[in-house]
Amino acid sequence: VQLVESGGGLAQPGGSLRLSCAASGFTFSDYAMSWARQAPGKGTEWVSGIYSDGSDTFYSDSVKGRFTISRDNAKNTLYLQMNSLKPEDTALYYCARGYSEKIQYWETDIAYDYWGQGTQVTVSS
Numbered sequence: 001v002q003l004v005e006s007g008g009g010l011a012q013p014g015g016s017l018r019l020s021c022a023a024s025g026f027t028f029s030d031y032a033m034s035w036a037r038q039a040p041g042k043g044t045e046w047v048s049g050i051y052s053d054g055s056d057t058f059y060s061d062s063v064k065g066r067f068t069i070s071r072d073n074a075k076n077t078l079y080l081q082m083n084s085l086k087p088e089d090t091a092l093y094y095c096a097r098g099y100s101e102k103i104q105y106w107e108t109d110i111a112y113d114y115w116g117q118g119t120q121v122t123v124s125s
Contacts, residue, residue: 001025003021008120008122011085011121016084017121021035021079028076033071037091038091046060047067050069066082087123092120092121
């Protein structure tokens with residue numbers, strides 16, 4: 001199993017970035033996926049999750065209305081569109097694989113079995 005994030009970088013407040021997570025080594029369409037982030041000195045925050053078929057999505061209150069999770073099962077890729085970025089969105093962003101097509105307790109670390117290495121997002125003027 002391999003999960004490789006990309007798309008991070010420096011953005012200005014109010015700007016946008018689109019993160020990607022390229023998956024390989026497993027049948028991507030069989031698994032729910034999520035995005036998490038970790039800011040310096042802080043714990044993991046689960047940002048967004050999506051069922052294997054995209055039929056349901058989840059967002060933390062801190063990003064709801066600004067971030068959109070999606071997936072392309074034909075391309076084995078998970079996305080996170082981030083709009084209206086704020087300095088507090090600065091963090092290392094990870095994608096993670098759930099244990100099955102749906103997720104229970106999506107905001108907890110135990111719901112996932114594989115994580116990527118992360119891509120850094122910095123929001124600053």
